[in-house]
Amino acid sequence: MTRTNEEWLTDLQSAGEAREAALTDLRAVIAGGLPYALSHWVSSGDPQFDPLVEEVTQETLLRILDRLHTFEGRSQFTTWAHKIAIRIALSELRRKRWRDSSLDELVDNEDNPAPESLLADSTAGPEVAAERADMMTRVRRVLNEELTERQREALMLLGVQNLPMDDVARRLKTNRNALYKLLHDARLRLKRRLKNEGLSAQEVLAAFEQG
Numbered sequence: 001m002t003r004t005n006e007e008w009l010t011d012l013q014s015a016g017e018a019r020e021a022a023l024t025d026l027r028a029v030i031a032g033g034l035p036y037a038l039s040h041w042v043s044s045g046d047p048q049f050d051p052l053v054e055e056v057t058q059e060t061l062l063r064i065l066d067r068l069h070t071f072e073g074r075s076q077f078t079t080w081a082h083k084i085a086i087r088i089a090l091s092e093l094r095r096k097r098w099r100d101s102s103l104d105e106l107v108d109n110e111d112n113p114a115p116e117s118l119l120a121d122s123t124a125g126p127e128v129a130a131e132r133a134d135m136m137t138r139v140r141r142v143l144n145e146e147l148t149e150r151q152r153e154a155l156m157l158l159g160v161q162n163l164p165m166d167d168v169a170r171r172l173k174t175n176r177n178a179l180y181k182l183l184h185d186a187r188l189r190l191k192r193r194l195k196n197e198g199l200s201a202q203e204v205l206a207a208f209e210q211g
Helices: 005-013 017-038 049-066 077-095 101-108 126-146 149-160 165-171 176-196 201-209
Strands: none
Touching (some): 017 176, 049 077, 049 176, 126 149
């Protein structure tokens, strides 16, 4: 599993077996380090602990694939990957409203903290409900026009039905790494289309979280 920074970048940007092996190894690195880091804020006995590790690992791999071009080599590639994983984990913990004063303090000092709208609990009023309905219409149109049927199915199984990655891979008759690639491509297409629509993923999330 030992790679130099350059080898990580080369393998992840390549195709075929080298990329598959790099993704598998990187997933093991992230999933192996997350439990210790998360144990500072969430008990390992919490029923949500293992699903959170899986969810954050999945999101981290996708985020890394999106941002390979931003890695400047100032640290070890795996250290950079772990920092991304921790930031995603902290944002996810806040989004799920697992409140802890030390967690709030840490997240407030992050470079990209979750927007305050993600913490809102009040019942949505008529104006917010109308905004959500409009946003959902636009999002559905983008999904239908921009993604393939297979990409839409993968996103629905993961994002709506909350199925584990391995279960989704089996349903789609593929493997985990190919599924990561499918999701990565879908996200890139969605980001480009949302940008053309004058929207950001942050705005879409905020419309459904704010009260």
